[in-house]
Amino acid sequence: MTFHALHSGWHLTHVAGDVPETFAETTRSSIPATVPGVVHTDLLAAGLIPDPYIDDNESALAWIGHSDWAYETTFAWSDDGEAIHDLVAHGLDTVARVSLNGRELGRTVNQHRTYRWRLGALLREGDNVLRVEFSSPIAYAREREAVLGERPHSYVHPFNTIRKSACNFGWDWGPAVVTAGIWRDIGIEGWSDVRIAALRPVIGVDDDPRRVDVHVELEWQALDADAAGTGAREIVAEVAGARAAASVAHGDARATLSLRAADAELWWPCGYGDQPLYDLRVAVGEVEAGRRIGFRSVRLDVEADEDGSPFALAVNGRPVYIKGANWIPEDTFFPRVTRERLAERFDDAVDANMNLLRVWGGGIYESEDFYDLADERGILVWQDFLLACAAYSEDAELWDEFAAEARDNVARLTGRASLVIWNGGNENIWGWVDWKWRPRLRGATWGDGYYQRLFPEIVAELAPTTPYSPGSPYGFSSYVHPNDPAHGTTHIWDVWNQVDYDVYRTYRPRFVSEFGFQGPPAWSTLFSVVHDEPADPYGPLMLVHQKAQDGNGKLERGLGAHIAAPRSIEDWHWATQLNQARAVRFGIEHFRSLHPLNQGAIVWQLNDCWPVISWAAVDGHGHRKPLWHALRAVYADRFVTIQPRERGLAVVLHNDTDAVWDAALSLRRIGFEGAVSADEPVTVSIAPRQAVTVPVPDTVATASDPARELIAAELSTEERALWYFAEDPMLALEPDGFEASAVATDAGYEVRMTARSLVKDLVLQVDRIDATARVDRGLVTLLPGESETFTITAPAGIDPHVFTAPGIIRSAGDLNPVRV
Known part of the structure; x- marks a missing residue:
């Protein structure tokens, strides 16, 4: 079997749609295109549009999502000796028509699926022309809404009518830069005789973590009538010293081989043990396929008890207290996310003592790199099916797409040691109960069939040893409110939206799968994209980067009695960052203090997809906000x-x-x-x-x-x-009750802080000196006489004393009112 990637020679052309005169150049000729990629990044690379993340370029570039585009490449082909050739597209975003040499191969309407088309005689010796035409996803979504019927959804565009990442249409932390493009690998796969179409290891069968059932799907080359059905082949599976074999006849579509790797070491979440991984190899003659797997079992306890209903995960029979974060796409332009960038975020998670990431339902099924890193680092993965904050039609066209998408991705991810739960969607069941959907729906379907029938049936068939939850939040009973803290999972959003964060203490949640508080990104991150003159929290360009409804008002009201009203833009930035960290820490300290009643929390959110004021602990440029340092402390073992x-x-x-x-x-x-x-x-x-x-x-x-x-x-x-x-405004905190000294070192710089009196929540905003600078600790409180050394990574040649300047060193004390 061979795979010929088709990643070179592509060009992008604007096909249809109104283009502002400012950007008329984009319609005059084709431009070079990068595959995998999307239209925005190609236009940006060609110098035809400004950076969509800066100032209000987002709205200036909205026309891109309303336009039709075409990608085209000419590639040379010669006989490779294989009998059959398929074009395989692992990700087309989203409404596409694919043709080879002027003949249509197929059409797509789902970003989250892999597509395969048999090429046959259309593939010819010499030059071939492959063309992928993308229709406007916004126009398509609105067209389908007119057919399927209007249903409740968040924000402006009806993302619930199209199988495309919901947050790509804009969210309360993300921009509306609606993309199109060949966003994952595309190429020609050649094969002869037999192809291993799918390899699906099911681990932990009968609760035995070392037992694996290897399910194999086969596709055979059609033979002439005289040869059909002749002979048998041996199919072999090997892993961790265990081997199983079976006989398959020509035309057999499926085979299952059961192994028990008695000598394999178990895979554990970080903090519970090591993460050994083993190469699983399956062969039919000379044709091979493989995966890397870990051996473990997973159980989810949701059985009623005297306090309600728990939500408690166990791995290899041992309960695991969850210290997690919600995960959104790492960039609005998904093809820009590299393994190296993902590895940095996993470093952020591990260094903050986290053991789980929840892949949220408004994003994407993540890349193989993401799940590889989770397997390697011992980070558990909670995987949502991709439905969020909306009602979804159960008409055949969407039902069939959801079924194909779910089967594709459950089969792809089964066998991942890190993946421990499939979840039906985000807040949709809660929405139906509490958000006044029912009068608007007038009896129309809204998605319940997906959560209660389609998804659990697919998980039970393809990943039977992985737990399933119909939604988040969810109480695991038809007669329990889906967001009842005493049952299953709960989302706590009255804090931030309506009430002070001290209200967290009124909750006794079994498991909190969403909660959080906003704060701005690092100073250098924020003002690399916001250029109001003068800088102002309510400046028009600042508000482009504050997507939450009345977000800045909630930030300021959220200071409450905890922190004095800021007197400058610098104080506003520091006060709201500090308050974000304080609020989330307050909540998690309370939740953990309820153990074992409480079995974990998943904060909203670890990461950002662009530079923005948001709930993230790590901003869009990779800076760890004060919140991250709070999480590291409160998630300590x-x-x-x-x-x-x-x-x-x-x-x-x-x-x-x-x-x-x-x-x-x-x-x-x-x-x-x-x-x-x-x-x-x-x-x-x-x-x-x-x-x-x-x-x-x-x-x-x-x-x-x-x-x-x-x-x-x-x-x-x-x-x-x-x-x-x-609270702070009533405390006698000195704004400068410390001594500070700084030196350059071989590795960067060190700042030594010694307290003369109490220094509360000390932070060094080193990015204000250099945007690439990082510091190893933050939110440090020093009692009188105590010292702490901060290690700074930054370019050589900086005068070390600038790191001790006013405005770089911040503490709670310098926000207090001046005392006479």
């Missing part, structure tokens, strides 16, 4: 927090490791200048994967001066939690 309880304050310790956590715990009430008013020692022992609660004695819990005291719960194993008796 050994976690300690001080929480209010009915009888007063308590220290809660959660040991998410396999070792007993024995430590001496010191409970101290300390003045901001260092004086200790009370000190109570306690010895604690926390069993593996368990939590304990220790009451705080009244001598420590009662402040004599709430504005100048705090509680420190400090362990001999170096973990620490702090409690303040008042």
Whole structure:
């Protein structure tokens, strides 16, 4: 079997659609095109459009999504000795007509599928012309809405009528840059006699993590009548020292081989063990196919108990407390996302002590690189089917596309050690119950058939050992509200949208699969794309990069009593970043303190797809926001927090490791200048994967001066939690209660900070010196006399003292009102 990639020699032409005079040059001739790629990136590379991410170029370029485009290449072909040739397109975005040498091969209406067309005599010796014509996805979506009927959906365009990434039409964190193009590999596959059409390993059969059933689909070359049906072939599967073989006759479409790799080591999530992976090889004669697999079993417990219904994952029989983040596409222009870029985000996840990423339903089924990295790093994957925040028609045309898309991707991803749950969609069941859809639908279908019948049937057939959830949020009962925190998964969005983040403490959720709070990206990221003069949170170009409804108003109201009103654009940027980190940390500390009632949280969101004010922990240029540093602390394996309880304050310790956590715990009430008013020692022992609660004695819990005291719960194993008796504006924080020094090193730079008095939530905004600069820690609180060294990676030649300048070093204290 051979594969000839068709990635060179392409040209792009505007076919139809109104083009503003400013961009008339784009219609005059074809331009070179990159495949895989999309129209926007080709126009950008040709210098015909400005960067869509800068200022308000997004709206200036909206015409691209309303236009029709054509990709064309001429390629030379000569006989390669194979009997059959297929054109294989792994991703066409989205409404396409494909032709070879002037003859139509087929049409597509689904971005999320692989397509295959038999070429036969259309493929000729010498030059061949391959053409892919793309119709406007916006026009197609509106046309189908007129046929299928209008159904509720978020935002402007009816993305629920077309099988294209929903967020590509714009979201409350993403731009509406509606793409078209050959976005994944395309090429000619040649084969003879037999082709392994699909290889689907099902791991953990009968709850045995070392057992794998290898399902193989075969396609055979048609033989003449005299030769048809003659002979048999051996099909062999091998993995981790185990081997199985069977006989298949010519024309057999399927074969299943069962193996038990007794000597294989088990695959574990990060923090629970190693991630050994093994090469699975399947051969029919000389034809081979393979995958890399890990051995593990997965269980999801949703059975009712006295507190409601849990949502608890177990891998290899061991419960796993989930510390996760939601994942959106890493770039609005999907072909620009490389393995290296994905690896950086996985570094962000692992370094923040995360163990799960949820691939959200408004995005895409991710690349092989994504799942490879998840398998290698031990990051569990929760995979949504791609439906989000909308009602979906169940008419045959969409039903058939959903079925083909689901079968394609479930089969592709079955056998991934990291993939531990398939989820029917995002907020659609909740929408039907709570968002006043029913009067508008008037009895029309809305998607329930996908969540309750189509998807679970496909998962049960193709991935029977992987758990399935109909939606997120979901209560796992017809008689339970889908967003009831006591049952299954819950999304908490009244915080951010309506109420203060202290409301998190009113929840007792079994599992939180979405929640979060907004904050701006790094200074250099934000002002690389926003050029209002003067800079203003409400400047017109700033608001292009704030997609949430009344987003800036919510940011400012969200400061509440926690942080004083900002006095400058610099303070606004820092205050809202800090508040984002504080809000999310507040929520997760509370959720973890409820363990084992609570079995995890998945914050919205890890990453951004462009430079924007959003819920992300890592911005569109790869800068780790203060939120990321908060997540690293609150997702630590050994976690300690001080929480209010009915009888007063308590220290809660959660040991998410396999070792007993024995430590001496010191409970101290300390003045901001260092004086200790009370000190109570306690010895604690926390069993593996368990939590304990220790009451705080009244001598420590009662402040004599709430504005100048705090509680420190400090362990001999170096973990620490702090409690303040008042919000920041009421605290006597010094804006510059520290000494700072900086030096250049062989690896970059170091800044040494020493506190004279309490320094709360210390951050170095090193990107303001150089946009490529990174710092290894943030949100550091120093008690009087304590020191911390910050390591900075930045280009050589910078005067190190600039890293200690006012405006680069920020803390909670420099936001406080000036005290007379």
